[in-house]
Amino acid sequence: EPEVTQTPSHQVTQMGQEVILRCVPISNHLYFYWYRQILGQKVEFLVSFYNNEISEKSEIFDDQFSVERPDGSNFTLKIRSTKLEDSAMYFCASSETRVHGELFFGEGSRLTVL
Amino acid sequence: GESVGLHLPTLSVQEGDNSIINCAYSNSASDYFIWYKQESGKGPQFIIDIRSNMDKRQGQRVTVLLNKTVKHLSLQIAATQPGDSAVYFCAEWNQAGTALIFGKGTTLSVSS
Structure with missing residues (x-):
């Protein structure tokens, strides 16, 4: 069964360092998403991406965040200068269609900022 | 604004019981809803969806009910x-x- 894969599964970084989280969406999917989940809290929308453009971003997705689809298969989330409060699970998701489509989630990347 | 919330943060049941998990939404224009399950340490997993032109949809052991009048x-x-x-x-x-x-x-805990 096709799945969304994410790397790394866990990354520990120092405050102020840049982090790149990587995702390989399901191959025929056209819509890509990043979500964040702080421990014990709800799944928060960060950004959606379609046709090499951001479709929507939340208030969390400030200038420190960026997304890219560098090579037609990977979808990356970059945090330019990490803060302690960026510590969370980051989930990538993809879907074949919009709105009435099911989002398929990866297993997540745990980011710990020290 | 748009918001989706659940009534109870935790629900504890015995194995074999039926469980009911509730959700209230605020956007009356919403026309598609999805329930996801998230096991510990994993990403959310699709369970079942429902469109606003339906009030009930059944899957394997799961049923979703939609009441548009009270947005629930x-x-x-x-x-x-x-x-x-x-x-x-x-x-x-x-x-x-x-x-x-x-x-x-809502955290569902099932004890045997």
């Missing part, structure tokens, strides 16, 4: 099993159809 949906799990222990989220698409917004989640 519920997830019913029949004969709950220990493997059903997880956090359950309802989610709805924003009006632009560009973001799937999750509610706060």
Whole structure:
């Protein structure tokens, strides 16, 4: 069964360092998403991406965040200068269609900022 | 604004009981809802969805009910099993159809 894969599964970084989280969406999917989940809290929308453009971003997705689809298969989330409060699970998701489509989630990347 | 929430943060049931998890939404224009299950340390997993032109949809051991009048949906799990222990989220698409917004989640604990 096709799945969304994410790397790394866990990354520990120092405050102020840049982090790149990587995702390989399901191959025929056209819509890509990043979500964040702080421990014990709800799944928060960060950004959606379609046709090499951001479709929507939340208030969390400030200038420190960026997304890219560098090579037609990977979808990356970059945090330019990490803060302690960026510590969370980051989930990538993809879907074949919009709105009435099911989002398929990866297993997540745990980011710990020290 | 758009928001999706759940009534109870935790629900504890005995194995074999039926479970009902509730969710209230605020956007009356929402026309598609999804229930996700999240097991510990994993990503959310699709359980069942429902469109606003329906008031009930059944899957395997799960039923989703939608009451548009009071903007409420519920997830019913029949004969709950220990493997059903997880956090359950309802989610709805924003009006632009560009973001799937999750509610706060209910933690279901099943004891045998």
